[in-house]
Amino acid sequence: MKLPEKFENKMKELLQDEYDNYLQCYDEPRYYGLRVNTNKISVEDFLKIAPWSLTPVPWIPNGFYYDGDKIQPSKHPYYFAGLYYLQEPSAMTPASRIPVEPGERVLDVCAAPGGKATELGAKLKGEGVLIANDISNSRARGLLKNLELFGIGNMMVISEEPGKLVEYFPEYFDKILIDAPCSGEGMFRKDKKMVKAWEEHGPEFFSKLQRSIITQAAAMLKPGGMILYSTCTFDPLENEKTVEYLLETCPEFKICEMEGYEGFCEGIPKYVENHSEEYRKTVRIFPHKMQGEGHYLALVKKGDDNVEGKNEKPAKPKEGVKKLPEELEQFLKELSWDIDKSRLDIREERVYYMPENLPMLKGVRFLRSGLLLGEVKKNRFEPSQALAMCLKKEEYPRILDLPVSDDRVIKYLKGETLDVEDITSRKEKGWYLVCVDGYPLGFGKLANQTLKNKYLPGWRWMS
Numbered sequence: 001m002k003l004p005e006k007f008e009n010k011m012k013e014l015l016q017d018e019y020d021n022y023l024q025c026y027d028e029p030r031y032y033g034l035r036v037n038t039n040k041i042s043v044e045d046f047l048k049i050a051p052w053s054l055t056p057v058p059w060i061p062n063g064f065y066y067d068g069d070k071i072q073p074s075k076h077p078y079y080f081a082g083l084y085y086l087q088e089p090s091a092m093t094p095a096s097r098i099p100v101e102p103g104e105r106v107l108d109v110c111a112a113p114g115g116k117a118t119e120l121g122a123k124l125k126g127e128g129v130l131i132a133n134d135i136s137n138s139r140a141r142g143l144l145k146n147l148e149l150f151g152i153g154n155m156m157v158i159s160e161e162p163g164k165l166v167e168y169f170p171e172y173f174d175k176i177l178i179d180a181p182c183s184g185e186g187m188f189r190k191d192k193k194m195v196k197a198w199e200e201h202g203p204e205f206f207s208k209l210q211r212s213i214i215t216q217a218a219a220m221l222k223p224g225g226m227i228l229y230s231t232c233t234f235d236p237l238e239n240e241k242t243v244e245y246l247l248e249t250c251p252e253f254k255i256c257e258m259e260g261y262e263g264f265c266e267g268i269p270k271y272v273e274n275h276s277e278e279y280r281k282t283v284r285i286f287p288h289k290m291q292g293e294g295h296y297l298a299l300v301k302k303g304d305d306n307v308e309g310k311n312e313k314p315a316k317p318k319e320g321v322k323k324l325p326e327e328l329e330q331f332l333k334e335l336s337w338d339i340d341k342s343r344l345d346i347r348e349e350r351v352y353y354m355p356e357n358l359p360m361l362k363g364v365r366f367l368r369s370g371l372l373l374g375e376v377k378k379n380r381f382e383p384s385q386a387l388a389m390c391l392k393k394e395e396y397p398r399i400l401d402l403p404v405s406d407d408r409v410i411k412y413l414k415g416e417t418l419d420v421e422d423i424t425s426r427k428e429k430g431w432y433l434v435c436v437d438g439y440p441l442g443f444g445k446l447a448n449q450t451l452k453n454k455y456l457p458g459w460r461w462m463s
């Protein structure tokens with residue numbers, strides 16, 4: 001593979017006598033990875049049902065390699081049940097190394113298409129809030145789909161300049177992930193097109209953007225909160241020097257140690273002005289040292305714990321219990337969820353279940369705020385695809401559970417009407433949650449032993 005000369009010279013200086021080993025990686029195949037959605041299934045249970053051979057990614061507890069030349073896990077009903085996300089193994093590292101706890105407020109600043117946001121959402125386990133932002137509206141649409149497929153309801157998907165978000169979320173978040181737009185040098189092997197893009201916009205271009213994003217994120221972080229900054233590039237200007245810029249601009253930040261792995265390399269102090277050894281706590285991933293593509297990660301903390309955020313905006317006031325349309329009320333009673341009615345928001349026909357304690361967000365461009373529960377149409381309530389993906393089988397009373405071997409699973413995913421007489425003869429009519437091996441895929445409406453398909457048309461299985 002032909003690499004730009006300027007890039008080769010830089011890598012020689014960075015890697016010194018390891019440079020030849022690094023170059024050899026370009027003759028080796030890329031790695032394919034799959035990350036289990038632990039919000040829906042434990043790793044142990046997933047391995048019992050996974051039909052392929054999987055090898056653990058040693059530094060990611062829920063990550064696995066698969067043979068991408070032989071199998072296509074995106075063409076399997078379990079993918080449509082949101083049981084996993086397909087992601088290059090090194091790219092699994094940032095979300096696994098930021099310590100997110102259920103109940104926290106988390107921001108993913110550059111989130112599309114959601115490789116990291118889906119894991120952050122899974123770590124929240126339905127408590128707290130995930131704000132997933134991406135400046136590109138079209139990419140944010142893919143992000144929304146991936147979060148909904150993963151069954152993450154306590155979220156907002158926003159498409160804004162991070163600078164604008166500072167007005168709305170001053171010192172609001174406990175944890176922020178910045179998977180920064182970068183020159184992508186670590187991805188040259190995986191995607192040859194990245195070389196051409198690098199020639200158009202190199203490290204200098206991205207460095208300016210990264211400096212602005214990291215300082216804007218800093219203003220949205222609570223004192224005591226943490227930012228994980230990551231790139232998939234090697235250039236120190238986009239890595240150690242971006243972190244240095246943050247530390248100089250906001251001296252209350254310090255670099256933290258993150259959970260290690262024998263293949264990780266240390267950040268390189270010689271690239272920053274003061275040569276501080278602290279930069280060794282940041283992590284570089286090189287493809288000749290471990291089985292994944294090139295990455296950089298830094299975990300930083302703002303000041304001390306136990307300091308209250310100064311500027312937090314007041315939460316949107318609760319509006320109290322609303323009078324709900326009868327059909328909606330009826331439907332919600334059937335869910336085994338403990339619904340807080342003050343968090344229900346009905347906009348036109350659509351009903352949303354909002355995360356708690358959001359500030360006023362008038363003027364923010366968002367694609368979704370909260371979990372779309374469904375639509376009230378002419379006094380009928382139609383549950384949504386997103387709700388189906390958020391439910392566990394035991395949380396809804398009427399289930400049609402098909403084994404993965406049943407042809408009707410694919411038919412359902414293709415949007416076809418199903419004959420379900422054999423499994424519903426004694427059952428009443430109404431909304432059914434269709435599952436594969438116990439994991440929800442979507443809703444259908446039963447009448448006369450026939451299931452009218454309500455799978456979201458835009459998500460259908462394409463043959």
Ligand SMILES: C[S@@+](CC[C@H](N)C(=O)[O-])C[C@H]1O[C@@H](n2cnc3c(N)ncnc32)[C@H](O)[C@@H]1O
Nearest residue numbers: 110111112113114115116134135136179180181
């Ligand atoms: C490396 S990708 C993110 C990948 C994503 N985190 C994932 O794991 O799937 C960088 C993203 O940053 C977005 N982006 C570029 N400039 C941005 C900005 N100023 N603010 C927010 N997002 C930006 C791009 O649209 C792109 O989707």
